[in-house]
Amino acid sequence: MRFLLPLLLLLSAATVLLPGCEPKEDLVTTDSSARLEFSLDTVKFDTVFVTVGTVSKRLWVYNRNPRAVRVSEISLQNQPGITYNLLINGDAGSVARDVEIRGKDSLLVLVRATIDPTPSDGKPFLLASDLRFRTNGNDQQVKVVSYGQNAYFHDRDEIKANTTWKADKPHVIYNSVVVGPGVTLTIAAGARIYSHAGSFLVVKGRLLCNPTYQPTGPIKPNDPNLVRFEGDRRETEYAERPGQWGGLEFDLGSQGNVLRYTLIKNSTLGVYLYNPFNEQPRPQVQLEKVELRNISTLNSGYPFDGAALLSLCGDVTANNTLISNCEQYAVYAVQNSQVQLDYCTIANYTFGTRNQPSVLLSPEAPFKAISGRPLPALAPRLTMRNSIVWGNSRNLEELAFMNGEQYAGNINISTSVLLTKKYNNTGPLGQAKNGNILNPQEGPTYLFYSTPSRPRGKTLDYQLDTLSPASNKAVALPGISTDLLNRPRLSPPDIGAYERKNP
CATH class of the missing domain: 2.60.40.10 (Immunoglobulins)
Known part of the structure; x- marks a missing residue:
């Protein structure tokens, strides 16, 4: 027995050294x-x-x-x-x-x-x-x-003299660019502007996008002469992802801004008018033949929800403009913002859950105070003609007027297609009047040609379907004779940003 323990120790050591014991x-x-x-x-x-x-x-x-x-x-x-x-x-x-x-x-x-x-x-x-x-x-x-690809790089630039951004190379914005007071930035036809995460183009002076482009006939949605704003991530998986950069911000005193034949996509805020204390002169922007797509502040750390068009005490006019696929609001007009939409299409389809209506009016700003200074509560104003407000929100409610009874006289919506249950009446805030079409049934006729819930082909297309209830239901408006793609408006014209193609 006195040899047994040393023998066991010897055998154990030998076993460890055997080559077959190492994992294959x-x-x-x-x-x-x-x-x-x-x-x-x-x-x-x-x-x-x-x-x-x-x-x-x-x-x-x-x-x-x-x-x-x-x-x-x-x-x-x-x-x-x-x-x-x-x-x-x-x-x-x-x-x-x-x-x-x-x-x-x-x-x-x-x-x-x-x-x-x-x-x-x-x-x-x-x-x-x-x-x-x-x-x-x-x-x-x-x-x-x-x-x-080579580019013009703008890193914390402050533009202090009238400047034109040419279209020969892309422009890349880092850490935002500021257009100074009294200064005009002109962006030429076909220019591409790519912004890094969190970067804004902040306009304290004036911005003119595509001011001289005059197509001689109809154009295609990807016309090379469009001015394009988007994020600087060029990988395919980021092509339609919202919230990649800041947006276009127009501050107090920024007037005479005109955006024509312009695409703004994948930002946290699309067009943002910032004048929370209602000071003069108010920021002012005109949109003509503009598309805003994939706008959202989700997961961006912002203290308020995003919108393709967000105005705090600003003045906005838009015609032949398409706002689509925003994760939150499409139009958010607060305090005494004044917004006019003519021949506009809001097709707010989302791939996730959206709790916000597509259009919200509110007398209160999305935040209560700035640096301890309370923000005023004021009555907003909305005029909408020949437009579409549609989407796939869970409760099928795409309009909201916070405390709307207090400023019902400031809301004027006519000859428009609206998705609303709350305002499906003729009361002070009801929209069953003025030639509006409320909640048309989808199928067998459809409002749009191709949507996420009814895709046709590889791309979404918010032009009107053949038998769309918006066809031939608009009222001609002075000074607007073409649609988003520069096609002639027929008589009677169609509701929305697109005039339906002839069969």
Whole structure:
């Protein structure tokens, strides 16, 4: 018995040293036939502005072998015009060596790119390279493709003299741009403005978007002469994502602003008139043939809900304007804001849950005070003619007039298609009058050609359907003879931003 304990200890030590006891997936194979598999055959960076780093692209590397492999080198060769950076197992650089992947396991590789400003024009250019993996003498490659583009960069700029932004290269806004008092910023036809997260174009002077563009006939929705405002994330998954940048802000004293043939998309606030203490001269904006799309402050940290058109004691007129797919309000007019909408379409479809109506009037601002100074409660004013207010809100209520009985005389809606149950009467706030069409049934006739709930093709289209109840129901308005796409208004005209095409 006195030899039993030492013998057991000896046997235990020997067992630990046996090669078969090491997990098979931890044993590194030296077999030259061991190969890796990849989640992508090409890592693609959509158009990237020069000098601006891209988001990180993910590439999963799979080891399908039962044993571990040691990747002796992972490298992405930099070349003139572009610098790559890899992040592997927490280590950053352009090369990683002796990286082990256990059997039946995977490795995450993050790739970033920064493009140098080499070409001088604003046209996109292509840069390609190979991400190399060397394992047991074998080389495998994954293509990395980057599209670069030069741009004008505006970082905390304050515009102090009359300026024109040309359309030869995109404009990229960082940390907001301010148009100073008494100064006019003119944005030429076809200009593209991309704003970084949280950035605004703040106008204390005057903004003229596309002031001289005069098409000779009908245009297409993607007409190259449109001025476009959107976020600076160019990846496909961000193409229609709301809340990516701030918006256009018009402050006290900003008058004579005109936006024509302009698209504003993917911001937290679309057109924002800021004059909370009702001072003079009030901000003033005119929209003509404008589209606002995908506007929302959700998950952005704002203390109030977003709107495509938000006015605090400002004056807004809009005609032939489309507001669509906002996660919150489309039009939010507070205090004594004055809003006039003619031939406008509000098609506020959302992919999530929306609790806000598309149109809200309120005598109170969305916040109670600024720097301890209380904000005044004042009566807003709304005039709406030949327009559509529609959406897919849960309770089918797209109009709201907070304390509306106090300013019922300021609300004038006529010959419009409205989705409302609360105001489906002829009372002081009721809309069953003035030629309005309330709550038309969807199916077998439909209001719009293509919506998220009834898609046709790959794109949404808020032009009128063939038998739309809005067809031929408008009243001609002086000075407005064409629609959003510059097509002639017929007689009688159609309600909304679009005149239906002839069969």
